[in-house]
Amino acid sequence: MTIVHNRQIANQIFEMTFTGELVSKMTEPGQFLHIRVGDQVIPLLRRPISICDVDLEEKRCTILYRAEGEGTKLLSNKRVGDSLDVLGPLGNGFPLHSVVEGETAILIGGGIGIPPLYYLSKQLVQRNVRVKHILGFATRKDAFYVNKFEQLGETAVTTIDGSLGYQGFVTDYVNHENPAFDVLFTCGPTQMMKAIEEQMNPNRGYYSFEERMGCGIGACFACVCPVKNDSTGHEYRKVCSDGPVFPQGVIQL
C-alpha cells in the first residue's frame, strides 16, 4: 500500500489515507487492519487499527489513529509516497443486515473508538437506514470528524469539560435525551460500552471490542475474552477473528 496522505486532524489524532489493491476487499465496516509500523523488529508487533473510510473506486482507505505509543508515533512520521505493510481486512465487522431500510440505527462512539462508525454510517445511509450519532470526546481539542458525521445524519457531541456540545459522557447524554432507535452500534472504552448496555439494554446491539493482540488472525490465543454467563468457565471468543464486533449478550462486558 502507498501512503497518499498522513496529517494531524485533532489533538494527537492523525488521519492517514493509503491506496493499493487490497482496498477492494475492505467492504465490511468494523473490520480492522493489522499494520506494521516500522521496517525493523522494533517495534516488533503489528498495530490493529480500524477501517474508517474506504473509496472502493479509487482503492483508497482512510484510518484515524491516536499517536500515543511508540508504534503509532512512528506511523505518524510516515511520509506521502512511503509504502505501508498492511494485513487485512481482518475480523468480523458490524452486520449491515441487522437493520433494514426505514429503521433507525444509533451509533455511539467514544474517542478513538469513533473511526469504524464512520464507514458503518456511510453504508447504513446508502441502505436508507436512518442514523443518529453520539460522539464522545474529552475536550473540543480532541474532537474530529464531527462535520463528516453531521453530513450523514443527526449528530450529538459530548465532551467531558463541555468545551464542545453536551457536557458529560455519552451516557449522560443518553440518560437525558433518551433517543429512540431500533439498533445500537457502539465502539469505545469498555467502561463506556458497559454503561451503555446497562442503560439502553437494546434488543439488537453490536459492540466492538479491543484487546491486545499477537497474530491478529486467530492463531495465538492472545486476544480472548470470556463469554457472558458461561457456566463452564472454558468458553471464550477471539477478538481478532470472532470479533472485534460481537452482538449484544455474547461477551462479558
Place this chain on the structure above:
Amino acid sequence: MTIVHNRQIANQIFEMTFTGELVSKMTEPGQFLHIRVGDQVIPLLRRPISICDVDLEEKRCTILYRAEGEGTKLLSNKRVGDSLDVLGPLGNGFPLHSVVEGETAILIGGGIGIPPLYYLSKQLVQRNVRVKHILGFATRKDAFYVNKFEQLGETAVTTIDGSLGYQGFVTDYVNHENPAFDVLFTCGPTQMMKAIEEQMNPNRGYYSFEERMGCGIGACFACVCPVKNDSTGHEYRKVCSDGPVFPQGVIQL
C-alpha cells in the same frame, strides 16, 4: 548534522556529505566519526567511519562507506535533509608533522580503507609534500575517487582481476615498481598492511587500524590491540582513543 547528499559512487560504495557546526573540529586527517545509523535501538551501536574530506569554510564533511551490513545499509537510505547523529571527531589521525615540505609521502590504501587518505593527501599537498598514491580495489566496479586522487598527485591503481590499472594487489605493484618515498601512510585490511610493512619496512610509517568498537571513546576496552614485542603480555593500545593511526612498530600487525 544535516545531510546534504548521499549517493552511490561505486559497487556498494556510498558518498555522503553533511553539514553542521561540529565540522569545524574536523581538522585532522585519519580521525573518525562514530555515527548513529537509526533512531531506534536496532541497530544499537554506532558505526565508526573515517573522515574522507572536509570543507571547513562551508562546514561540510564527506564520508565514504560500503553499504554491506545492517547499519551501513540503513545509512544508505537516509535522504537529503535528514539529520545525522555524529559523535566526533574521535581518535588520533595521521601526523602531518611527520613529513616536511619537499619530501615524498606514499599513501597506500585498500578498498574501504582508502577514504581517510584523501583528506590526508589534500593536506599534505597543501604543505607542499609530494604525494604518491597506490589504491587497491577488487575490480573496476569497486573503484572510486581515482580521478580525485590523480588531481592531487601520482596515482597508481591496482585491481585483483586487472579490470582497472595494474593487475594484482597493491603489494604486487610495490614489489614490481619499488617506488621511492620518505614516509608511508596506509589504511586497509590488516593483511595488506602487514605485507606492506614487511616489504617496505619504512623508517617512518603510519598505519590506520580497524577494530570492533563499543564506546568509541576509550571507556569500554572493546577495541584493544596488543603492543608489538611486548614481553609482559599486558600492554595494549585502544584503537578508538590511542589510534586508529599508530606509528610503525607500535602494534602487532
Place this chain on the structure above:
Amino acid sequence: MSKLAIQLPGLSMKNPIMPASGCFGFGREFADLYNLNQLGAIAIKATTEEMRFGNPTPRVAETPGGMLNAIGLQNPGLENVINKELPFLSEYDVPILANIAGTKTEDYVRVAEQVSKAPNVTAIELNISCPNVKEGGISFGTDPNIAAALTKAVKEASEVPVYVKLSPNVSDITEIAVAVEQAGADGLSMINTLLGMRIDLKSEKPVIANRTGGLSGPAIKPVAIRMIYEVSQRVSIPIIGMGGIHSAEDVLEYFLAGASAVAVGTANFVNPYVCPEIIEELHEIMSEKRIDHISDLIGRSWKSCYSPSLSR
C-alpha cells in the same frame, strides 16, 4: 528440494522449517493464507488433557526486539485436538509434532499415550518448560532428575519419538539436556521463552495480567544460539532450534550453532507468510553458496575439521 530435506526421528521433513508451538494454533488460520504442504513440519499448540481457558488478558506485551506472552496453555483439550484439530491437519502431507503439557506426570503420560496414536502425529514435543503455568510445568524444566523421570515415563507411553523442549531459565542447560538424553529422549527442542516482565507506567502494574510472561523474538536469539552451541557438543540427539528466527540467515546461524531443524515462532505474527518465505530464501542460498546439503552446516561453528562453505 532434496538439498533441504531433513530426516529426524519421527520427522521426515521436506525442509527444516516448522512453525513453533503456540504461534500457529492448529494451522487453520495459516491454511487460509498458504498451502501448508510447503512446511517441513508443524508444531501444534500445547495440548493438555482437559480443555484450558488459560490466563486473564492482557496476555501479550511488546518489549525491545521481542514480546512477552502468558497465554497459559489455552487449548481445546486432548479430545478436541484428536477429533477436530488433527483430522483437519491430516489433509496435508506434513508431519505433526504434538506439543504436550500437563501438571503432573500422569497428565503428561495420558496425553502422550493418546495423542501419539493419532495417525498424523509423528513425534511428540514434551513441553517441560512453559513459564506461564503455575503448578508443575516449570519445575519439570529446571531439575535434571525430575526432567529425566518425566521423559522416561512419556517415552514409555508414547508410540512416536519424543523431543523434550528445554527451558532457558536454568543455570546449566547442558545438565538437563544430558539427563533427558540419557532418559531416552529422541531429540531436543531449544529454547522455550525466557521469563520476563514489563511494568506499565500508568497503572504501575505489570502489563501482563499474569504478571510475568515468556520472552520470545529476536531479543533472545543470542541466548538460544549460545545454548544450542553448548548442548549440541554434549549430546548426540538432534536439536530443533528456535528463538527469534525471522530470516533464512537466522536459520543458517542456528545450523552452524548445532541445530538440525528450526522452528519459527513470533515471526509468524509479524509476517504470517514468513515460513514459506524463509523456505524459498533457503533454496536460493543453497544454490548461491553452493552448499550441497543444509545438513552439512550442522554444528560447523564448533566442529574443527571443515572447509567453510558459506563464504564461497
Place this chain on the structure above:
Amino acid sequence: MSKLAIQLPGLSMKNPIMPASGCFGFGREFADLYNLNQLGAIAIKATTEEMRFGNPTPRVAETPGGMLNAIGLQNPGLENVINKELPFLSEYDVPILANIAGTKTEDYVRVAEQVSKAPNVTAIELNISCPNVKEGGISFGTDPNIAAALTKAVKEASEVPVYVKLSPNVSDITEIAVAVEQAGADGLSMINTLLGMRIDLKSEKPVIANRTGGLSGPAIKPVAIRMIYEVSQRVSIPIIGMGGIHSAEDVLEYFLAGASAVAVGTANFVNPYVCPEIIEELHEIMSEKRIDHISDLIGRSWKSCYSPSLSR
C-alpha cells in the same frame, strides 16, 4: 534536587543514576564530555588484584536490541586503580562503587581490603557474575552456598558496605539473593549480562573471539525487571537495578519493579551524554507527575496499598 536524592548503604546519591561498571571505564573519557558531579554515583570497571589484558578481539558484537561483550575483565590492576584512577575521580564529589573481581576467594578478599580503604570508595560491588572469565567468576554466581561464603569473606575484609552483583544465568535468582543477604550483603546489583553468542555466517565461527559473551542492552530489560520484581519482594536490602536502561521512563519502570537506584550501561555507548540527560528528564517527570520523592515509587508494582501517582 532533593526529590531525586537517595540514601543507600555507603552511597549518598544526589540522584539514583550511576553509570554501570565496565561501561564507563574509570570516568576519564566522560569527564571530558560533562561534569561528573552531576552523577548520583559511579561504578568503576571491575578491578582485579593483578593487571589483566582480557580476551582476544573481537570483544563485542551487536544483536537485535542488544550487544554481546567479552572484555574479560581487562583492567590496570589494583595498584594502578588505587594510585592513578581513584585519585583522578576524587576530584569529584561523587561516591564510587568499586566493582571487584577475582578467581579465588582470597583474590576477592585482598582487593576488597585494599580498595575499600581508598578515601572515595564508599561501597564495593562484588562481581560474582562475570560470564567472561573462565575460572571462578561464574560458579560463584550460580551456587547459593558459594556465593554466601564469598560475600561473608568480602564483608569481613571490606571497610565499606558491599553490594553483590547477581548473575541472571540461574534457575532461581531469589535463592542466591536471599543467601547473600543472609551472609551480610548490604545491597544487590541486578543484573549482570545474560550469556549469549552470535555466529558469523562468513567465517562460520562465533563473532566474539571468546565465543560466548554477555548480552546487555534493551533486549534484556524484561528479564531484569522480572528478576528485580521477584527478588525485591524477598529481601530487605536495596537493589541497584540495571539492564537496558536508555531513558527516564526505563528508570521509573525499574523503581516500580523494586529497585532503589539504577545503573546505566550499554546506553553510554549509544549516547555518551545519556546519564545527565536521564537525570534532567527525571527532574522534569517528578514535577510533571507530582511525585513527592522518587523513593515513593520503589516496589510499587507489587506493594498492595498505594495510590497510583504516575497516572495523575
